[in-house]
Amino acid sequence: MSLAQGWIFSFDSLLVRNQKHAFSKGLEKNERGITVAIMAYEVLARKWRPQLFSDVVGQEHVTQTLMNAIKAGRLAHAYLFSGARGVGKTSVARILAKAINCVQGEPGIPCNKCHSCIEIMNGSSVDVQEIDGASNRGIDEIRELRENIKFMPSSSKYRVYIIDEVHMLTLPAFNALLKTLEEPPAHVKFIFATTEPHKVPATILSRCQRFDFRRIPFAQIVEQIKKISAEEDLKISDAGIALIARHAEGSMRDAESLLDQVVSYTGPNVEDKQIAEILGIVDRDIIFEASLAILEGSSKRCLDIVEKIYEYGYDIREFYRALMDQFRNLLVSQVGSIEDLPDILDSEKEELRKQAKMAGTQKLQQALNVLIAKEQNLRLTSHPRLILETIMVKLCQIGEVLSFDDLLSKIEALERRLLSSHTVHPETRGGQLSEPAPTWEAEKRTAKGPERGSAPLEKEDWEGFLMHLSGKNHAMANVLKEWSFVSGAGDSLEIKKGGNSFSASYLDEPDRYERLAAYCREFFNRDLKIKLLEGEKISNKKRSTGSTSKAEDVDSGKRGQSNLPKSVRNVVEAFQGEIITDKQ
Amino acid sequence: MNQGEREAKIAQKPTVIPLSQILGQEKAVDFLKQVIAREKIPHAYLFVGVPGIGKTTAAIALAQILNCENPDNGEGCGRCRSCRQIKSGNFPELVFIEAEGRYIKIEQIRDLDHVLGFKPLVGKYRVSVIRQAETMTEEAANAFLKTLEEPPPGNMLVLTVTDPRDLLPTIVSRCQKVAFRPIPAHLIKKWLVAEKRLSEGDATAVARICNGSLGRAKEIAEGEFLRKRKEYIKGIIDVVQDPPLDSIEKVIQLVGRESKKGYEALDLLAIWKSWYRDLMVIKTTGGDSFLINKDFSGELKKVSKNFTIEMLINSLFLIDQAERDLTGSRNLDLMLENIVLGLKSLSLERGEISSSIRTP
Numbered sequence: 019m020s021l022a023q024g025w026i027f028s029f030d031s032l033l034v035r036n037q038k039h040a041f042s043k044g045l046e047k048n049e050r051g052i053t054v055a056i057m058a059y060e061v062l063a064r065k066w067r068p069q070l071f072s073d074v075v076g077q078e079h080v081t082q083t084l085m086n087a088i089k090a091g092r093l094a095h096a097y098l099f100s101g102a103r104g105v106g107k108t109s110v111a112r113i114l115a116k117a118i119n120c121v122q123g124e125p126g127i128p129c130n131k132c133h134s135c136i137e138i139m140n141g142s143s144v145d146v147q148e149i150d151g152a153s154n155r156g157i158d159e160i161r162e163l164r165e166n167i168k169f170m171p172s173s174s175k176y177r178v179y180i181i182d183e184v185h186m187l188t189l190p191a192f193n194a195l196l197k198t199l200e201e202p203p204a205h206v207k208f209i210f211a212t213t214e215p216h217k218v219p220a221t222i223l224s225r226c227q228r229f230d231f232r233r234i235p236f237a238q239i240v241e242q243i244k245k246i247s248a249e250e251d252l253k254i255s256d257a258g259i260a261l262i263a264r265h266a267e268g269s270m271r272d273a274e275s276l277l278d279q280v281v282s283y284t285g286p287n288v289e290d291k292q293i294a295e296i297l298g299i300v301d302r303d304i305i306f307e308a309s310l311a312i313l314e315g316s317s318k319r320c321l322d323i324v325e326k327i328y329e330y331g332y333d334i335r336e337f338y339r340a341l342m343d344q345f346r347n348l349l350v351s352q353v354g355s356i357e358d359l360p361d362i363l364d365s366e367k368e369e370l371r372k373q374a375k376m377a378g379t380q381k382l383q384q385a386l387n388v389l390i391a392k393e394q395n396l397r398l399t400s401h402p403r404l405i406l407e408t409i410m411v412k413l414c415q416i417g418e419v420l421s422f423d424d425l426l427s428k429i430e431a432l433e434r435r436l437l438s439s440h441t442v443h444p445e446t447r448g449g450q451l452s453e454p455a456p457t458w459e460a461e462k463r464t465a466k467g468p469e470r471g472s473a474p475l476e477k478e479d480w481e482g483f484l485m486h487l488s489g490k491n492h493a494m495a496n497v498l499k500e501w502s503f504v505s506g507a508g509d510s511l512e513i514k515k516g517g518n519s520f521s522a523s524y525l526d527e528p529d530r531y532e533r534l535a536a537y538c539r540e541f542f543n544r545d546l547k548i549k550l551l552e553g554e555k556i557s558n559k560k561r562s563t564g565s566t567s568k569a570e571d572v573d574s575g576k577r578g579q580s581n582l583p584k585s586v587r588n589v590v591e592a593f594q595g596e597i598i599t600d601k602q
Numbered sequence: 603m604n605q606g607e608r609e610a611k612i613a614q615k616p617t618v619i620p621l622s623q624i625l626g627q628e629k630a631v632d633f634l635k636q637v638i639a640r641e642k643i644p645h646a647y648l649f650v651g652v653p654g655i656g657k658t659t660a661a662i663a664l665a666q667i668l669n670c671e672n673p674d675n676g677e678g679c680g681r682c683r684s685c686r687q688i689k690s691g692n693f694p695e696l697v698f699i700e701a702e703g704r705y706i707k708i709e710q711i712r713d714l715d716h717v718l719g720f721k722p723l724v725g726k727y728r729v730s731v732i733r734q735a736e737t738m739t740e741e742a743a744n745a746f747l748k749t750l751e752e753p754p755p756g757n758m759l760v761l762t763v764t765d766p767r768d769l770l771p772t773i774v775s776r777c778q779k780v781a782f783r784p785i786p787a788h789l790i791k792k793w794l795v796a797e798k799r800l801s802e803g804d805a806t807a808v809a810r811i812c813n814g815s816l817g818r819a820k821e822i823a824e825g826e827f828l829r830k831r832k833e834y835i836k837g838i839i840d841v842v843q844d845p846p847l848d849s850i851e852k853v854i855q856l857v858g859r860e861s862k863k864g865y866e867a868l869d870l871l872a873i874w875k876s877w878y879r880d881l882m883v884i885k886t887t888g889g890d891s892f893l894i895n896k897d898f899s900g901e902l903k904k905v906s907k908n909f910t911i912e913m914l915i916n917s918l919f920l921i922d923q924a925e926r927d928l929t930g931s932r933n934l935d936l937m938l939e940n941i942v943l944g945l946k947s948l949s950l951e952r953g954e955i956s957s958s959i960r961t962p
Contacts, residue, residue: 061644064752103775152744153712186744213772272775275644279778282642283633296633298781317886317911325892328814331629331783333650335765392919397767399922401813401872403784404879408918411886415911 063274066246068109069130069139071117075242075270076234077106083229084110085126088117094227096199096208098184100215101231104271107211110231111180112138114209115146119174134174145171146178151210152186160191164198167206177206184210185217192219199225233268243273252281254288261293300332300340306369309344312385312413313377320410324403334402338409342389348374349382384416475506475542480513483541490537494530497521499594504551509544514551525550618689620677621663624656625793625816626785633780634660635676638667644778646750646759650766651782653734654817657762660782661731662688665696668758669725684725695728701737708741715749722756735761736768743770750776784814798823803897807831810894811876827869834873835898839905841942842949849946850939857938867934871925871941875918881906882914913948920944 068074071081080099087093097114099107116128116135123129130139137143149163163179171177181187187195199208199222210226212218240256240263247254254277262280266273276297284292294301304323311319327337350356352374356367374382392409399405480503488495500516515522525531531548538546582590582597590597621631630649637643649657666678666688678685687693697717699710714730722728732738738746750773753759759777766774791809793816794800800808800823808828812819822828837856841849857866876894883893884906890899909917924941928934 059642059644103772150745150748152741152747153708153715155741155745183744183747186741269775275775275778278642278644282637282640282644282778284636285640295629298779318889321883321887321892328784329786331781331786333781333783335767395919395922397765398926400925401875401922403813404875404918405922407879408882408915411882411911412915414886415915 061275062246062250062278063104063271066274068106069113069116070127071110071113072127074106074110074113076238077110077231080110080229080231084114084117088126093118093207095202095206096226097210098215098218098223098226098228099209099211099231100228101213102233102269103213104266104269104273105231105234106270107213107231108180108182111182111209111211112148115178115180115207118176118207119146119178143174145174145176146180148180148182150183151181151212152183155187155191157188157190157194160187160194164194167198167203171205175205178209179206180209180211182211183213185212185214189219192222196221196225234270235268236263239263239266239268239270239273242270243277246274246277250281250286252277252286252288254280254293255290258288258290258293261290261297261299265297265299298333298336300327300337302363302366304337305340305344306366306373308341308410309348309373312410313373313381315414315417317411317414320414321407324407324410328403334406335396338389338393338396338406342386342393345382345386345389348377349379349386352377352379352382380422381416385413388413388416474508475511477503479542480506483538486541487537491533494524494534494537496594497524498534506546510547510549511538512549512551522552617659618662618666618691619659620680621660621667622677624659624663626789626814627656627660627782630660630780630782634664638664638676643668643758645753645757646777647761648735648766648769648774648777648779649760649762649782650764650779651762652764652784652813652815654815654820655782655785656816657782658731658733661729661760661762662696664758664760665693665727665729668727668729669693669695687724693725695722695725697728697730699730699732701734704737706732706735706738706742708739708745711738711742711745711749715745718749718754718757721754727756727758729758729760732759732761735763735773736765738769740770743773747772747776785816786814790814790816790819794819794823800828804828806896807876807894811872830866830869831873831895834870835877835895835901837870838874838877838945839901842905842908842946846943846946849942853938853942854935857934864928864934867928867938868925871921871928874945875921875925877902878914878917878921881909882911882918885909885911885914908950909948910950913950917945917948920948 071085074081097111099111101107113128116130116138117123117126119134119138120128120132121134122132123135128135130136134143134145138146141148149159167177167179169177202208208226210218210222215223215228215230240259243254243259243262246252247259258280262273262276265276280288280293280296283296293299304327308320308323311323327334347356347362347370351367351370356362356370362370377385388409392405392412396402396405396409484495484498487498497516498513500521502514502516504512504514506512525534535546535548538548589595621634624631647661649660651657663678666685667673667676669684669688670678671682671684672679678688680686680689684693688696697714699706699714702710718728718730732746735743747770750759761769761773761777763769766779787806787809790812791805794805794808795802798820808819808822812822834856837852841853844852853870857870880893880895880898880902884890884899884902890896890902893899893902895902920941924937924944928937
């Protein structure tokens with residue numbers, strides 16, 4: 019019973035939705051023709067929504083394919099349109115729906131005059147339903163849709179379901195759709211549109227023909243805006259159009275709403291300055307002033323500039339973005355060519371080059387790093403102005419930066435000075451300098467390794483080696499610390515394994531043994547044959563009874579521990595600690 | 603305690619005043635007036651700016667003009683039925699959607715959808731204001747997209763937001779953006795002196811600390827913030843010099859132990875931030891031309907000797923981070939201890955850390 023009720027209710031609601039839509043559209047149509055307009059003005063983005071495949075800008079790879087598919091009669095039963103906002107997904111979906119149901123026009127070109135086309139344009143068609151996937155996202159809505167799919171279309175060839183924002187369907191809803199989507203009745207077509215295809219399950223994606231809509235190229239946005247402004251009798255300069263197109267970032271709808279906004283402020287005669295003002299574009303002069311102040315390290319001027327920006331009412335985050343762009347451009351002009359960058363005016367290039375040269379690549383890079391690292395701080399703070407000031411002062415603190423080449427030459431000079439005072443054979447120095455290896459050898463000898471040729475190694479040497487090792491291979495050093503040095507005469511080195519059964523087998527692996535030999539060679543400057551002597555195996559039992567047998571191979575700190583409880587000893591061993599006072 | 607609630611508090615109780623009387627928003631007001639004059643009224647606006655600078659007030663004024671029976675020079679007449687209804691808050695076609703709890707939920711958007719389906723009963727336009735649109739859940743925002751793109755005729759949607767980057771790009775792209783700027787400090791100062799009877803010094807400090815938000819300035823002027831400011835500034839001077847345990851105790855005393863201490867701590871950090879910012883200004887410029895705490899310039903100069911610029915920069919970032927951490931629900935006392943110790947380590951004069959830690 020309750021199930022049936024639910025069904026009726028949902029079916030009802032679907033009807034209501036359709037009627038509501040039709041009702042409102044009808045109203046609009048009436049008003050446009052006659053009497054007092056409620057909302058006489060239709061925004062450009064809606065007015066200029068493409069009605070033919072050929073009207074769609076910048077998506078030829080989609081529109082051409084679809085037209086060919088219609089002509090050849092090779093229509094898929096499900097399409098998925100993905101792409102950024104405002105690039106034409108919904109528009110193409112509507113055109114496709116019209117094209118396949120149109121009764122008059124040529125294949126692939128809807129006539130926009132026949133009954134079917136007009137119904138679809140009004141949103142009143144019973145056979146073409148546009149569903150908002152984000153509002154109707156549950157499994158119930160999909161079940162309802164599945165029930166309706168069975169019925170033949172009332173007047174057109176196909177029943178078309180356009181599901182917009184399809185990524186917002188819930189997972190159960192998607193899954194409920196799978197069977198239908200794989201083999202729908204011949205009279206049903208699905209068109210999905212989404213900005214976030216990665217949120218759509220793979221099982222859905224694989225059942226659809228997917229079309230990725232591109233961001234619309236700058237030049238094509240410019241062209242389209244020119245066309246619109248000519249049709250709408252707007253006077254707007256090329257530079258102004260470029261400004262809008264750049265701000266739209268590849269979205270036609272953004273470009274159109276920006277144009278709309280500008281025109282609604284200025285009227286048909288648009289000045290460039292007004293565009294910059296409305297778009298909130300920060301004055302280029304201030305940006306150049308700011309980058310100069312930063313590069314010259316003048317905190318005071320930076321603070322002045324922040325004050326100016328604030329008083330003028332620029333968005334501080336917007337300014338920050340512009341400043342980042344500026345440093346990016348400076349860096350580009352230093353390492354590459356700015357001639358090809360479209361968004362830099364010719365008049366600015368000279369100044370850019372000058373500032374970039376003054377700063378140098380390293381400094382620019384560092385500044386950019388700071389800007390990127392601190393962007394998050396500015397985004398999240400509740401006091402953007404204070405944080406902007408702080409970041410600007412920090413940028414000013416970047417002092418003169420030495421390039422790596424300069425650093426290297428300084429190090430080389432230092433090395434030369436050191437060598438001249440330490441090496442035994444100063445006369446060969448000149449010859450050695452060109453070859454890095456011997457120099458390195460010489461430096462090492464003076465720096466760390468014992469200088470005796472093949473003199474016997476002492477315990478101190480071994481401990482020095484362990485220190486050296488702990489910097490290189492901490493794990494190995496820790497194991498070896500437990501072991502003890504026995505003797506080191508000539509080219510051989512004898513060490514005794516520690517009592518710990520876990521680490522006793524540490525060097526049994528040839529790989530590790532090799533590495534130890536290499537470390538020794540590096541430190542002592544000669545090949546050593548390392549002999550491993552078996553240490554006394556200490557069973558747990560022996561340890562716990564407080565045997566003193568291992569006392570000789572542990573250091574003095576541990577010696578007193580043997581009568582401690584085992585747990586304490588374990589702790590001391592694990593952390594290599596020391597018992598300072600023993601209250602027992 | 604969270605930042606969102608606080609912002610909601612600042613933005614509360616929008617007043618009904620004509621567009622042109624909104625303080626410091628000449629550009630936005632001018633823009634809206636032009637649009638009305640040209641009758642090119644779009645269906646969706648996005649009002650951008652920090653809370654408490656007049657976004658909702660502007661939306662209400664807009665509703666008034668659009669519905670006024672005899673608009674007078676781009677302003678509502680104030681006498682006709684719809685003007686009076688708006689004034690008294692009874693106009694049925696002025697709809698507000700606000701966060702219920704922390705978020706605007708999908709049900710609220712569905713309800714709005716339902717309402718928009720009907721023709722406005724009274725007046726010409728229904729104006730629906732979605733306040734702090736960034737509080738929409740992801741589901742709500744997505745469910746709103748279709749309506750926002752093509753609402754039924756006779757409807758205008760106004761979304762207010764602090765930072766449009768917190769919204770889905772698909773939402774932003776469907777609206778016309780109108781930027782509301784932070785109100786210049788001198789205007790706020792004048793307003794505070796005239797309306798709230800503050801002294802010059804207090805007014806300067808408040809005007810500079812409120813981030814250009816009149817709502818925040820009002821809140822500060824009406825609360826105990828001003829009294830606390832002096833206390834907190836003395837606090838920070840001591841905190842850096844005292845031994846750690848004393849200073850931690852001191853800070854915890856400063857914010858008090860009552861339930862409102864979350865707010866107190868936020869105020870404390872805001873004041874400390876302004877203090878460090880002033881130190882930075884003095885350190886880098888030597889002058890005191892745009893100090894926030896101008897009335898303390900003597901102390902500032904004296905104290906600034908204990909810091910390097912680097913220390914001040916790091917301290918500022920530290921306080922800023924603490925402020926953000928505070929808005930989540932963390933252990934407040936622990937946070938304060940952490941910030942105090944952090945600030946102490948960023949000063950040349952640290953007090954005697956080793957000796958004081960041994961003292962129980």
